[in-house]
Amino acid sequence: MTATSAHQPPSDETLREVALTRDEYHFAADLLDRPPNPVELGIIGGMWSEHCGYKHSRPLLSRLPSEGPQVLIGPGEENAGAVDIGHGLAIVMKVESHNHPSAVEPFQGAATGVGGILRDIFTMGARPIALLDSLRFGPLDDRRGRYLANGIVGGIAWYGNCMGVPTVGGEVYVSGAYRGNPLVNAMCVGLIEHSQLTSAAASGVGNELILVGADTGRDGIHGATFASVDDPEASHRGVVQVGNPFMEKLLLEACLEVLQTTDAVLGLQDLGATGLTSSSVESAGRGGTGVALHLEHVARRASGMTPYEVMLSESQERMLVVAARGRAAEVQEVFTKWGLHSDVIGEVTESGLLEVIDNGQPAATLPIGMLTDAPTYTYPVERPAYLDEVGPIHLDALPEPEDPTDAFLQLLASPNISSRRPIYRQYDHMVGANTVIAPGGDAAVLRIKDTPLGVAIATDGNGRTTYLDPFVGGAAAIAESARNVSCTGARPLAFTNCLNFGSPEQPAAYYQLSRAIDGMAAAARALETPVISGNVSLYNESGGEAIWPTPVVGMLGVLDELDRRCGAGFTAEGDEIAVLGAGRPRLDGSEYLSVAHGRVSGCPEINLVDEVAVQRLVRELIVARLLSSAHDCSDGGLATALAESAFAGGLGVRAPDLPILGRLDETLFGESQSRIVVSYPPLAAAAVAAAAATLSVPIRPVGKVGGDRLCIGPIDVPLAQAEPVWSQGLELALAGHAPPG
Amino acid sequence: MKAAVVVFPGSNCDADTLHVLGNVVGMNARYAWHADTSLDDVDLVVLPGGFSHGDYLRTGAMAARAPIMSAVREHADGGRPVLGICNGFQILLEAGLLPGAMLLNDSTQFRCEWTHLRVESTDTPCTSAASNGQVLRLPIAHAEGNYVIDPDGLAHLHDQDRVVFRYVSASGNRSPKTNPNGAIDDIAGICNQRRNVVGMMPHPERASEAELGGEDGRAIWESLLAAAGA
Structure with missing residues (x-):
C-alpha cells in the first residue's frame, strides 16, 4: 500500500x-x-470516529459543569480526570464502555474493557485501587441473554482478579431494551500524590x-x-x-x-x-x-x-x-x-x-x-412522539395487589431487585486490603492507608427513567449516585460518566442525549459535583431498535474521617426506622409497575432542592454519629429498601402500622427520588428530628427494627422465607431457572 | 522477627501481606524478588496470593521453578517457617514442598467470600498460639482451591495430624454447605511432615484489621511471632 x-x-x-x-x-x-x-x-x-473524536457529542458535553476547587484535571485534558481528596492526595478516575465488543464476544469484550480502563488510570501514574462495572443485560430467560451475561461477568472477573485490583461495586439491570446490545461500562479509580501526576x-x-x-x-x-x-x-x-x-x-x-x-x-x-x-x-x-x-x-x-x-x-x-x-x-x-x-x-x-x-x-x-x-455535528432537538405514548399512567386501570405479601416476594425475586452476590462473589473485592464497605451496600467504601480518609464510590444510571423522561433520567443518575455516596456519610466530590445512547443521527436518540445531558448538568450544579472525565457510546442498537438511553454516572465521595461512616444494614433490635426526604412515592416508571403489570410508563420526577437537602441531612446525621443505618430508597420502593436493610443486618422489621399515603401499592412499592431509609436508637430520635427540621426535610416514622419477620403494613413474612427469595432471584435467572414464587 | 514476602511476576497480595507483617503486627518485613537466590537473613518466608505468571500452564507451576525457590527450599530444610497463602499454597504444591494438588472449584467459578475455618492442629508455627478447634473467620478469593490428594496421601495427612485448617460453619461444624470449593475432606490448609511449611487457601492478611471486617487472621501472625520467640 x-x-x-x-x-x-x-x-x-x-x-x-x-x-x-x-x-x-x-x-x-x-x-x-x-x-x-x-x-x-x-x-x-x-x-x-465518535469513539475518538466525539463528533456528535462534543458540543453537548460542554454543557456539563467541569469546574470546582477540587478539580485537578478536568475532562478531556488527559486519559482520566483527577480530583483532590486532601492530604496531598488525588483520586484519578474514569468510566468507559466496551458495549460493542461485549455483544459479540462477551468474555473477551468485557475483559478488555476492564484492561483498557485500568491503563487509562495507571497511565496517569496512579495505582488503581478499585474497579466498578455498570452492566445492562437483555432478558435472562433467553439463552443468548444468559450467555452474554455470564460471559461478561466471567470476563470482568478473569481480568480484574488477575490484576489484583478489587472490583468493589457497580450495578446490574436486566431489560428487553438491551437484548442483543448489552452495556458494559467499566470504571477504574486510582490513587496518587498530587506531585506524582503524570x-x-x-x-x-x-x-x-x-x-x-x-x-x-x-x-x-x-x-x-x-x-x-x-x-x-x-x-x-x-x-x-x-x-x-x-x-x-x-x-x-x-x-x-x-x-x-x-x-x-x-x-x-x-x-x-x-x-x-x-x-x-x-x-x-x-x-x-x-x-x-x-x-x-x-x-x-x-x-x-x-x-x-x-x-x-x-x-x-x-x-x-x-x-x-x-x-x-x-x-x-x-x-x-x-x-x-x-x-x-x-x-x-x-x-x-x-x-x-x-x-x-x-x-x-x-x-x-x-x-x-474532528468535525462536529449538531442537530435540532425535537421531542419524539413516543414520549406522549408512555406518558401519564392511569391508576384506575391498575388493580391493587390482592395479596401484598405475594406481590412483595415477586418483586424481591426480580433480577433487578434480588441480591447481586451471585455476581460480586466472582470478583475479588478485597484485594488491596482497603475495602471497608464491600459490594452489596449503597456505595463501596475504601480506606486510604496512612490517612484518616476514606473514599466512597457508586455508579448509577436508570435507563427506564431516562427513556420515560430523558431530563429526569439524566438528573437522577447524578442524584442517585451522589445519594448512594451520601448514605455512607461521604461528601460527593466529582463524577465520571459514560453516555450509552442510540444513533445520534436518529432524532429520538439525539433528543434523549441532549436532554439527558441537560438533566445531568442541572443536578451536577445543584450538588456541586463537577464532571472530571467520561466516555460516549453511541449507536447502541441492534435490529433497528435503539437501547434505552442510559447515562451511567460514577460518583466519588470523600469521608474526612473514615470511622464516621454508615452502612445500609440494620444493626440493633429496637432501633427506630424512618424515611427522610420529601419525595412522594409513585408507580411511574417503577420496577413494580413492570413486574406486576408489565408496563413501562409514567412521568418520573425529581426535585433538586429536596435532593440536596436530604443528602446534606443524612451526611450530617452520620457525621454526628446519630444513625445506625442509612439506605437509599430506590428500585422496588420502601418495602424493598426495608427488606434490603433487614437482610444486610439479619434483623426484622416491625412496621404493621405503616402510614399508607395514597394507594397501598404506591406506599409499599412506589418509587421516588430523594428518599433515604434510616434507623437510629430511640435516644437519638429527638436529635434526628431536630436536624431534619433545621434543614426542612420531612421525616416519616416507619416502625422499629427487630424480630425475625418483615411486617410492613399488610406484608407479613418471616425473614427466613423472604431472604432466600431475594438472595436466589438473580442466581437462578443467570442459571436459566425461573425465579421462585 | 525478620520476614520476606516473595514477589513473583503476577503476585498481587504481596503488598497487602507486607503491610500486615510490617505495619500491623510489627515484623521486620521486606520483599524478596523471584529472581533472587538467597533468603539467608530471614526467619519467615511468605509466598503471597495472586496470579503468578498469570496462572498460565497451571496455577503455581512456573513460579515453583523460579530461582528463589531453591532458597525457599533451603529455608524449609533448615526447619524455619514457610507460609504459602492461596497462590502461595498452590506454588508450594507445585514445588513439592507440600503434597497434593488443586482443581478448579466445584462451582467452576472464582469465589471471593468470608469462610469459617477450624484450627485442626496447633502443632505448627502458624497455629501454635491458637487453640485446637478454634474457629477463625477468614476470606477466600480463588478459582482453584479444590484440594485433592490420593487416598494414601490423605491417610498420611490424617495419621500425622497434618491437616491444619478445615472449612466449617460459624459454630465449627463440617458440612457440604460450608465447603466453598469442593476440597477433599474440607481441607483448607495443611503442613509438611516437619510441620514448618504451611499452605492455606484463605487470606489471613485480609482479616488482620478491624476496619476491614475482622481480625481473626492475627492468630496466624501471633503464632509465628510466638514460635520465633520460643
Whole structure:
C-alpha cells in the first residue's frame, strides 16, 4: 500500500470501513490540499470516529459543569480526570464502555474493557485501587441473554482478579431494551500524590517514543470505527481483541516503578482505540508538537503486516512512553526487569505533523491539529412522539395487589431487585486490603492507608427513567449516585460518566442525549459535583431498535474521617426506622409497575432542592454519629429498601402500622427520588428530628427494627422465607431457572 | 522477627501481606524478588496470593521453578517457617514442598467470600498460639482451591495430624454447605511432615484489621511471632 494508489476517490465500501462520510472525505482532502492515501484515510477515520473524536457529542458535553476547587484535571485534558481528596492526595478516575465488543464476544469484550480502563488510570501514574462495572443485560430467560451475561461477568472477573485490583461495586439491570446490545461500562479509580501526576503529553523535540508491552498484531483493527456504527453483530466479527491480564499486571508494575525510580519518563500514553494512531496523535496534540514513527521498529505478532494494519491495530496491553532524549535505555531496563519487551519506535518533532515512516518511505503525513479536531455535528432537538405514548399512567386501570405479601416476594425475586452476590462473589473485592464497605451496600467504601480518609464510590444510571423522561433520567443518575455516596456519610466530590445512547443521527436518540445531558448538568450544579472525565457510546442498537438511553454516572465521595461512616444494614433490635426526604412515592416508571403489570410508563420526577437537602441531612446525621443505618430508597420502593436493610443486618422489621399515603401499592412499592431509609436508637430520635427540621426535610416514622419477620403494613413474612427469595432471584435467572414464587 | 514476602511476576497480595507483617503486627518485613537466590537473613518466608505468571500452564507451576525457590527450599530444610497463602499454597504444591494438588472449584467459578475455618492442629508455627478447634473467620478469593490428594496421601495427612485448617460453619461444624470449593475432606490448609511449611487457601492478611471486617487472621501472625520467640 503506497501513497500513489490514493488518487482514485475511495469507494463507498472503503469509506464505510473507515466510518467516514463522503463529505468528511472531501473535507479532509480540502484540509490537506490533496487526497489522503489509504493509510492516511484509515488514520483520519479512526481519529474522527465518535469513539475518538466525539463528533456528535462534543458540543453537548460542554454543557456539563467541569469546574470546582477540587478539580485537578478536568475532562478531556488527559486519559482520566483527577480530583483532590486532601492530604496531598488525588483520586484519578474514569468510566468507559466496551458495549460493542461485549455483544459479540462477551468474555473477551468485557475483559478488555476492564484492561483498557485500568491503563487509562495507571497511565496517569496512579495505582488503581478499585474497579466498578455498570452492566445492562437483555432478558435472562433467553439463552443468548444468559450467555452474554455470564460471559461478561466471567470476563470482568478473569481480568480484574488477575490484576489484583478489587472490583468493589457497580450495578446490574436486566431489560428487553438491551437484548442483543448489552452495556458494559467499566470504571477504574486510582490513587496518587498530587506531585506524582503524570501527563500523556509528547513534549520536547528529540525525546524518544518507546512502545512497551505486547507485540502488535492484526487484532482489533477498526474497533473504534465499528463502535461508531450500529449493529454490533454485523460489524464486530474478527475485530474483538483478546486480553492478557498477566501482561497488563507486569505493565502496571513496570510503569509505576519506572516513574518512581527515574525522572527519564516525561509522558505515558496507553494504546486503546485506534492503537498507535490515537496514542501518538493525542500525545503530540497535548504537547503541541509532532511525532515521527518508524514502523519497522514496531515488534509484530504476524508477518506481512502493512503500515495501515500496524497503525490501526488494537492489540491490548501496550503503552507508549515518552523518554528524555538519550535516556531510553534506563527506561527500557525497568521494563526488561519485569519481562516486558520494548522498542524505541519514534521521536518527538517540531513539525506539528504525524509522520509515519516505513523502512525509510513515508507512509502517512498528516497535521496533528487536523486529527485532534474532528468535525462536529449538531442537530435540532425535537421531542419524539413516543414520549406522549408512555406518558401519564392511569391508576384506575391498575388493580391493587390482592395479596401484598405475594406481590412483595415477586418483586424481591426480580433480577433487578434480588441480591447481586451471585455476581460480586466472582470478583475479588478485597484485594488491596482497603475495602471497608464491600459490594452489596449503597456505595463501596475504601480506606486510604496512612490517612484518616476514606473514599466512597457508586455508579448509577436508570435507563427506564431516562427513556420515560430523558431530563429526569439524566438528573437522577447524578442524584442517585451522589445519594448512594451520601448514605455512607461521604461528601460527593466529582463524577465520571459514560453516555450509552442510540444513533445520534436518529432524532429520538439525539433528543434523549441532549436532554439527558441537560438533566445531568442541572443536578451536577445543584450538588456541586463537577464532571472530571467520561466516555460516549453511541449507536447502541441492534435490529433497528435503539437501547434505552442510559447515562451511567460514577460518583466519588470523600469521608474526612473514615470511622464516621454508615452502612445500609440494620444493626440493633429496637432501633427506630424512618424515611427522610420529601419525595412522594409513585408507580411511574417503577420496577413494580413492570413486574406486576408489565408496563413501562409514567412521568418520573425529581426535585433538586429536596435532593440536596436530604443528602446534606443524612451526611450530617452520620457525621454526628446519630444513625445506625442509612439506605437509599430506590428500585422496588420502601418495602424493598426495608427488606434490603433487614437482610444486610439479619434483623426484622416491625412496621404493621405503616402510614399508607395514597394507594397501598404506591406506599409499599412506589418509587421516588430523594428518599433515604434510616434507623437510629430511640435516644437519638429527638436529635434526628431536630436536624431534619433545621434543614426542612420531612421525616416519616416507619416502625422499629427487630424480630425475625418483615411486617410492613399488610406484608407479613418471616425473614427466613423472604431472604432466600431475594438472595436466589438473580442466581437462578443467570442459571436459566425461573425465579421462585 | 525478620520476614520476606516473595514477589513473583503476577503476585498481587504481596503488598497487602507486607503491610500486615510490617505495619500491623510489627515484623521486620521486606520483599524478596523471584529472581533472587538467597533468603539467608530471614526467619519467615511468605509466598503471597495472586496470579503468578498469570496462572498460565497451571496455577503455581512456573513460579515453583523460579530461582528463589531453591532458597525457599533451603529455608524449609533448615526447619524455619514457610507460609504459602492461596497462590502461595498452590506454588508450594507445585514445588513439592507440600503434597497434593488443586482443581478448579466445584462451582467452576472464582469465589471471593468470608469462610469459617477450624484450627485442626496447633502443632505448627502458624497455629501454635491458637487453640485446637478454634474457629477463625477468614476470606477466600480463588478459582482453584479444590484440594485433592490420593487416598494414601490423605491417610498420611490424617495419621500425622497434618491437616491444619478445615472449612466449617460459624459454630465449627463440617458440612457440604460450608465447603466453598469442593476440597477433599474440607481441607483448607495443611503442613509438611516437619510441620514448618504451611499452605492455606484463605487470606489471613485480609482479616488482620478491624476496619476491614475482622481480625481473626492475627492468630496466624501471633503464632509465628510466638514460635520465633520460643
